[in-house]
Amino acid sequence: MNDIAASQKTAFYQMIKAFHDVNALDHIIIIGSWAEYIYEESNQLNFVAALKTQDIDILVPNINRPVEKIDLVQVLEKEGFESRRSPDGLVKFDKDGQIDVEFLVREIGKGKMEPYKVNSLGVMAQGLRNMEILTDHTIVVNIKGFNVTVPKPAAYILHKLVINEERKPEYKQEKDINAVKGLVAVAKGTTLKNDMNSIYSTLTTKQQKKIINTCKKWDIELNKNLQAGMVR
Amino acid sequence: MAFIYGVLKEEYDRMLEKKNDYEKKLNDLPKGALVKKQINGRSYNYLIFRENKKVITKYIKKENFDTVQEQLERRKKIKKSLKSINDDLKIIKKVVKK
Numbered sequence: 100m101n102d103i104a105a106s107q108k109t110a111f112y113q114m115i116k117a118f119h120d121v122n123a124l125d126h127i128i129i130i131g132s133w134a135e136y137i138y139e140e141s142n143q144l145n146f147v148a149a150l151k152t153q154d155i156d157i158l159v160p161n162i163n164r165p166v167e168k169i170d171l172v173q174v175l176e177k178e179g180f181e182s183r184r185s186p187d188g189l190v191k192f193d194k195d196g197q198i199d200v201e202f203l204v205r206e207i208g209k210g211k212m213e214p215y216k217v218n219s220l221g222v223m224a225q226g227l228r229n230m231e232i233l234t235d236h237t238i239v240v241n242i243k244g245f246n247v248t249v250p251k252p253a254a255y256i257l258h259k260l261v262i263n264e265e266r267k268p269e270y271k272q273e274k275d276i277n278a279v280k281g282l283v284a285v286a287k288g289t290t291l292k293n294d295m296n297s298i299y300s301t302l303t304t305k306q307q308k309k310i311i312n313t314c315k316k317w318d319i320e321l322n323k324n325l326q327a328g329m330v331r
Numbered sequence: 332m333a334f335i336y337g338v339l340k341e342e343y344d345r346m347l348e349k350k351n352d353y354e355k356k357l358n359d360l361p362k363g364a365l366v367k368k369q370i371n372g373r374s375y376n377y378l379i380f381r382e383n384k385k386v387i388t389k390y391i392k393k394e395n396f397d398t399v400q401e402q403l404e405r406r407k408k409i410k411k412s413l414k415s416i417n418d419d420l421k422i423i424k425k426v427v428k429k
Contacts, residue, residue: 106415153342179408183352193349195408196415270337277334 104151110194111136111155115245117178123169123220124247130203130233131156134249135278141240144252146285154191154199159224160234162204162217170221175200189214190223205230229306232258236298253294256282256321261306263313276317283321292322336427343423346416353413360406361399365391 111133118124129137133155135148172182172190180192180200192200204215206226214223236254239246250258259275266272286292299307314321363380376391378399391399 152338153345181353181356181409181412183349185348193412196346196349196353196412196419199345199349268337268341270334273334274338 106195107151107153107197110198112243112245113178113194114155114175114180114198114200115243115247117174118171119245121169121171121174122165123171123174124245126159126161126164126169126220128158128160128233128237128248128250129155130158130250130255132278134255135282137240137242137247137249138252138255138282140242143238143240144282144285144289144291146282148281153197154201156201156203158203158230158233159217159220159222160205160237162215162224163219165219168219168221172221187214187225188223189225201225203227203230205234229258229261232261232298232302232306235301236294251294251298252282253291253298256291257295257298257302257310260310260313260319260321261302262309263317264309276313276319279319280317283319295322339423340427343420343427346420346423350413350416350420353409353416356409357406357413360402360409362406363387363403365396365400365403 115124118127131154132148132151135146136151138144139146139148172192175192176182178194180194182190182192184190189201194200202217202220202222202224204217204224204226206228210226210228215226217224232254233250236251237248238251239248241247249255256279259279263272263275266275282291299310302310310321313319361378361380363378366377366379368375368377376393376396378389378391380387380389
């Protein structure tokens with residue numbers, strides 16, 4: 100399985116370099132299990148990412164940026180990525196059967212079933228709720244010479260706790276909690292807990308309640324003040 | 332750690348989806364190799380491929396040469412990806428089909 104992991108990483112960096120070359124890296128955020136890999140790789144935390152799946156989730160924080168359009172489909176195809184349309188209308192990009200790149204955006208308002216067209220980057224994206232937790236709290240880290248934007252680890256944790264109850268299929272709830280526990284375990288001596296307090300205070304009451312409920316359900320001790328509902 | 336099974340099942344389904352997509356794409360792409368033949372001092376391009384144990388030589392117009400060459404390269408790349416997917420499927424199948 101090590102060979103698979105190595106070729107996945109190669110494909111990942113090919114994608115990152117291709118995005119860097121067309122100045123697209125400033126307009127995307129890497130989320131999902133590959134964000135955990137970036138935390139590990141950039142020494143953000145003394146952390147070993149538990150699990151990387153094939154899908155690389157790319158969040159587009161603002162569908163109107165960049166103003167000067169970039170055709171990411173062309174960029175990826177030039178790099179040897181093969182596009183495929185899934186039954187739900189989303190277009191994913193595979194590289195050598197090793198990774199699957201998928202774009203996401205913030206779902207706002209009523210939301211819609213069909214994917215969103217991101218004209219600024221020429222891609223179709225899936226809309227998901229609560230993504231502002233990730234887009235509003237990001238860090239730029241340097242990995243292998245590239246500046247890559249990821250959510251702050253604290254935002255990543257809190258987002259996972261907010262969405263946990265709605266995660267389907269259900270095994271994803273446990274998978275996310277496993278990742279959260281791994282990140283929380285390395286929080287000692289870092290700014291993670293302080294970051295968590297300040298981000299938590301920006302969340303809606305509904306989101307805060309969801310965090311508290313998820314922590315109770317899965318026996319996670321984030322921060323005593325936070326869990327007592329004292330951080331507002 | 333019961334979620335591991337779910338993760339593997341999802342990866343398995345994803346790979347199957349990719350496999351089906353690639354197999355469809357392969358059907359639409361030409362197979363074989365491009366060769367040049369000299370006839371009466373002139374150079375002509377042909378696509379040689381095997382179909383039902385028969386070797387077929389198909390003339391390729393000059394203006395279509397680049398497209399066919401690109402399609403053959405794409406076919407080669409897709410076959411490589413398909414091999415990688417099939418190898419991974421074999422490994423994951425052992426777990427998810429238990």
